[in-house]
Amino acid sequence: MSEEHAAPDLRIESSRVYRGPNVWSYEQAIHLVVDLGSLEDFPTDRLPGFTDALLRLLPGLESHTCSRGVRGGFVERLRDGTWLGHVAEHVALQLQQEAGHDLRRGKTRGVQGRRGVYHVIYGFTDERVGLAAGELAVRLVNHLVSAEEGFDFPAELEAFLARAARYAFGPSTAAIIEEAVSRDIPYTRLNGASLVQLGQGVHAQRIRATMTSRTSALAVDIAGDKNLTATLLGSAGLPVPKAETVRSADGAVAAARRIGFPVVVKPLDGNHGRGVCLDLRDEEQVRAAFPLAEEQSRRGVVQVESFITGKDYRCLIIGGRMAAIAERVPAHVVGDGRHTVSELVEITNADPRRGIGHEKVLTRITVDDAAVALVREQGFGMDDVPGEGVMVKLALTGNMSTGGISVDRTYDAHPDNVEIAEEAARMIGLDVAGIDFICPDITAPVRETGGAICEVNAAPGFRMHTHPTVGEPQFIAKPVVDLLFPPGSPSRVPIVAVTGTNGKTTTSRMLAHIMKGVGRKVGMTSTDGIVIDERLVIKADASGPRSAKMVLQNPRVDFAVMEVARGGILREGLGYDRNDIAVVTNIAPDHLGMRGIDTLEQLADVKAVVVEAVPRDGFAVLNADDPHVRRMRRRCSGTIVWFSMAAPGSAVRDFIDERCRRGARAVVLEPSDRGEMIVLKQGRRSMPLAWTHLLPATFGGAARMNVANALAAAGAAFAAGAPLHDIRQGLRTFDTSYYLSPGRLNKVDIRGAEIFVDYCHNPPGMEQLGEFVERYVGQRQKATDHRISRIGMVGAPGDRRDDDIRELGRIAARHFDVLIVREDDNLRRRAPGESATLLLEGAQQAIDEGARCRQVVTVLNELEATRHAVLRANAGDVVVLCVDQHAKVLAELEEFGRRAQAGARSTEEHLGDPDLDPAELTTSAERRMADDDQQLRAVLDNHTTEEI
Structure with missing residues (x-):
């Protein structure tokens, strides 16, 4: 070939x-x-x-x-x-x-x-x-x-x-899911079988086959007890056969005598017609049938009831109303005068609609000893050839699971019979019930023609109605979905996806805080874990699709904020089919050279997935200051909400203002003599929101990255329909405390020094953090005559490119007087000290070019580096700790603060400002302290050099 x-x-x-x-x-x-x-x-x-x-x-x-x-x-x-x-x-x-x-x-x-x-x-x-x-x-x-x-x-x-x-899902589950999908109701498979969640969060409902979240467990128990079912239905005046429960063959014979032959022997709590023996006309047959029924009974109890002659009908009741009726014909073959019974079974099973169990709309006929015996009772052997048109039964019951077929009779039933079936479902208390009628003809009232309800089934199968062998299929999944989601009721919770290189975690937290103030139960994923209604339920990096699914499965969540990381998108895509609002903070060089992403354009393509997942009635909140983000507008099917920190008159502001004149939305800054005002713009309307310097997260406007994050969060909240006063209140009450924003610019005061803890780990983030230090120290310098030293602790993830790690060191050296280099616990396949060496190379290059940094120290362990940084600080100094394990670092700082508050003081607890010149000190005590500090510094420097 x-x-x-x-x-x-x-x-x-x-x-x-x-x-x-x-x-x-x-x-x-x-x-x-x-x-x-x-x-x-x-x-x-x-x-x-x-x-x-x-x-x-x-x-x-x-x-x-x-x-x-x-x-x-x-x-x-x-x-x-x-x-x-x-x-x-x-x-x-x-x-x-x-x-x-x-x-x-x-x-x-x-x-x-x-x-x-x-x-x-x-x-x-x-x-x-x-x-x-x-x-x-x-x-x-x-x-x-x-x-x-x-x-x-x-x-x-x-x-x-x-x-x-x-x-695959069974026919019943598949029918319900197909109906749900046609209504844009999302579904999630919760196990390998038929347990499925329809909808999201607070609106979610569950089904397992045809049992639903609204199916009463008590009703299921009642329906499973055939004797109790008959008693309850009989007490309501509904036609039921005479019945008794027994535990022995002798008891079954005695019950049959009392009831009168012919009788039916069946398991009390069986299903699918297994162990049901019909039309037993003498004691010997009853005695032989008992072990068959007992074997299929979970509790070992068998029911003996009077045999009702007639056809077998299944009435499907959903929400108390009749949805469909099917006549069930037992497994059989029809002779053609040429083939034997065995051959006719093979021909029948060759029908492509027949499969094993419930995998297809019909079940293959199984020839067992009972089937052979039944054929013999009809005067045939399996190798005999029935005459043309002669029907040979292979089962007595009409269950689809034993190879039976169905004939649709939905529109043939007499109203009295429909009323009886509906009343039976109400008496048992089932929202979805299968009522088994035995009667001569469903078109005539059973009270006149004779007949009875022989069984009420919880979780009835749908395939006899959705795929009848004869007649029109009934769309019975519709009333089930109507029951769970009445027309007009929601099935989805609003989803806001936040992505970008930097700022996405803080933006997510700000937005969640705003929506909490609106009264929403917010489910949030972030790099710190999964938060449900302000409670951290899982502590892990939860910025991937699996975490998103966990949030959408939580029954308390009515608003979802998803931090979406690049890695999760590349690994598994999004954890949902669409997001109502997408927020993109910025695109900057980070994680380049990983998973085939080598350029900013490729990184932007990955981040743009959340924008592409916005529907026509959704919103994309985009950073107009970033050209890569700005270009994402072409990928959005919904409405764009711009946010920008650009000054009026700039090219970006002209771009935004021109679009706002045509009805667009934007969040911008308007400068004035009193400061910067965050303004929401929609069309030609401008709505003042808040002064940036009054927002706690901005530290008087110095933290420009949090000003940008506030703009993005305000735009997303505005798109989500939050009132302006709630957005304003949310921004005014959101601060960078460890409770609201762990690991993001958390401030701790120790012995008069201001310690900031942040998760900064890439060059663009360090540039923003450095600008914050410049502005913040500048504000402080105006209020004091003392010199303020800047001490920084930095580290880089080992999976970044060498040049990116060096660049991080270069930028840090431009903003700090003293730089302490550490490493993460997880070296990410680098050798110990390798990342630190690259950081040192970058810092040294910046120092050679005239950067402000005057000393670089290496302390690889994060907690030791933290202690070293704090020991170096004098009152009034600013220390910035770029951490990996923020919880451990904050705990260490809390211990420092406790000891300082208790008045503990020793040489080891105060290393002091490295820039002090002992010759300038005026007292011998000050000189002695400086000498001690220099000795301790030398010890620490020697120690860290050996670690490298």
Whole structure:
């Protein structure tokens, strides 16, 4: 089949599952990186017979449109010549279609800089099935290039379909989910079976098959006790058979005598018709039926009841109203005068609608000893040939799970019978109930013709109604979803996604604080953990999609704020299908050189996923000062809310003002003699919000990064519909205390020195932090004649590029008098001291160029470095600690403060200002203190040099 040099070299290098919008697709997708090897030189037109063989095995590929946009477009591409990575994409989609998953989206793109390596992206419904489809697709393509010994594709396909059937939702669950999706109600599978959440947060409802969040557990227990069910229904005057419960064969015989033959023997708490024996006409039959029923009874109790003759009807009651009625016909075959009973069963089971268990709309007929005995009672053997048109029963009960069929009778039922079924469901208390009627004809009143309710079922199956063998299907999932989500009721909570290089955590916290003041129960994810209504419930880096799903599953949450990190988007996509509001703070160089992201443009493409996930009625809050963020406006389907710190008259402000004149929204700064005012603009309206210097988080306006964060948070809150006075109050009450903003510019006073703790870890963040120090010290300097020293502690994550770490050191050296270099506990595959050395190199380069830093000390351990920094500070000095483990550092500072407050003082507790010159001191006591400090400094410097 293949040319001489073509070898089956196609292989999967890596696989990834995107569970939400991602850089490749607006929807969930599988991402394979495949290497064609030598097959890069063999597109399909160079592989004789490949296309025809592929189409013989998977004829459904002929319907694929591909890039041609017409049916058969993919076949044209095959015959014209396309690469085998592209073929694997379409095969993976078709395999999932064979399993009943209607998927059509996919793409194949070359990996930049690597010949013969491709990104293969395609949609999925169940990720396990999607991954298996990709693996089988690669095997099939290789097999068609060069036959793999022992590879039997039909058998492999059958195994794949069987696996897909195991993972698939049952017909009842699938029908409800399909109805929910048609109404834009999101769903989440909570386990490997049929437990599903519909909706989000406070609006969420759960289903398990046809049991719902509103199904009474007490009602389920009552329905499971057939004797109690009959008693309750009988007390309400509803027709029920006479019944008794027994625990022995002798008891069953005695009960049958009292009730009168014929009788039914069945398990008290069974299901699916298992162990039910009908039309027992003597004591011997009752005695033989008892162990069969007892085996299927969970409690070992068996019910004996009078046998009601007639047809078997299932009435489905939802929310107290009749939704559908089906006549259930027991498993049977119809003779044709040519085939034996066994052959007729095989022919019947060959119907593609029949499968094992509940995997398809009909169940295959199983021939067991009971079936053989029943056939014998009708005068046939399994090898006999019934006459044409003769029906041979293989089961007495009409359950679909034993191979029965259904006939829709929804519009045939007499109103009296409908009323009886509805009353029965109300008596038991089930929101979704299956009422089993036995009567001669459902079109006539059972009180006149005879008949009874023989059973009430909780969690009734839907497939006999959604896929009747005869008659029109009933759309019974609609009333179930109406029950859970009445028309007009919400199913989603507002989701705000906040991303960017710096500021996203503080912006998320500000927004959550504002919405808390509005009265919302806010669920928030951030790099510190998951917060539900201001309570930290999980402490971890929770800025990924799994954390987002956890928030949306919490039943208290009615407003979600998601910090979305670059890594989570690249790893799994977003954890939801869309966000109502997207906030992008800025795009700056960080994490470059990781996961194929080497440029700011590529990083912006990743961050833009949250903007692309905004619907038409949503908003994107974008930083107009950042050109990369500003360009994201073209990717947004919703409304843009700009925020900017640019001064009036600048090009950016002109850009914003021009759009506001056309009705756009923006949050900007308006300077005046009294300070800067945050102003909300909508169209030609301007609404003053707050003075920046009065916001606690800005430290009198010095923390410009928090001014920008406040603008972004105000814009998001405005887009979310928060009243102006609540936005204003939220900004005025949000501060950088450890309670509200752990690890973000937390301020601690120790012995008169001001200690700031921040999570700054990249060069752009250090530039902002340095500008804050300049402004803050400048404000303080005006109020005092004393010189204020600046002491900084810095560290860099080990997974950043060498140049980025050096740049961090260079910037820090320009803003601090003393620099203390530390390292994270997690070195991220670097050697101990390696990151610190790079920081030192950058700092030394800045010092050589005239930076203000006069001393650089290395203390690798974060807590030791913290103690060293605090010991160096005199009263009035400013210390900035750039930390990794902020909780541990704050605890250490609290201990420092406690000891200082208690009056503890020793040489080791006060190292002092490194810039003091002993010759300038006026007293011998001061000289002695300076000498001691210098000795201790020398000891510490020697210690840290050895650590390097």
